[in-house]
Amino acid sequence: xxxxxxxxxxxxxxxxxxxxxxxxxxxxxxxxxxxxxxxxxxxxxxxxxxxxxxxxxxxxxxxxxxxxxxxxxxxxxxxxxxxxxxxxxxxxxxxxxxxx
Numbered sequence: 001x002x003x004x005x006x007x008x009x010x011x012x013x014x015x016x017x018x019x020x021x022x023x024x025x026x027x028x029x030x031x032x033x034x035x036x037x038x039x040x041x042x043x044x045x046x047x048x049x050x051x052x053x054x055x056x057x058x059x060x061x062x063x064x065x066x067x068x069x070x071x072x073x074x075x076x077x078x079x080x081x082x083x084x085x086x087x088x089x090x091x092x093x094x095x096x097x098x099x100x
Contacts, residue, residue, distance in 0.1 A: 002093040004071055010063040017063065017076075019092055026096035030061050034078055036095055039085035 007020040016027040035054040037043075042052040062079040069075050073086040 002089045004089060005092075008066070008074060010066060012062060015062070019096070021089075021093070024096075026092070028092070028095065030063060031057050031059060033076070033087070033095075034061050034080070034082070036087075036091075037082065037085035038091070041082070041084055 005019050005021050009018045011018050015030045019026050034057050064077045064079050067075050073088040077083040
């Protein structure tokens with residue numbers, strides 16, 4: 001199990017979500033992170049196939065707001081109106097290994 005981040009901030013000017021776990025930090029570009037949503041609207045629940053076409057994500061996508069979900073995830077409200085996906089701490093940690 002991955003620890004709860006010690007800090008999580010949407011940096012609008014840099015267009016990144018900055019997540020810190022103790023002494024480890026990851027910056028997730030908004031466009032990348034929006035494309036990684038794994039909710040049922042973005043990924044087929046049965047096949048795992050991505051439904052969301054990354055090419056349709058606006059380059060100026062932004063985080064309108066965020067809210068914690070329990071002690072395991074964050075819900076991101078995107079400027080394109082999407083908000084059904086949860087990003088668990090474990091998922092963000094895994095995505096951070098991809099070289100964001």
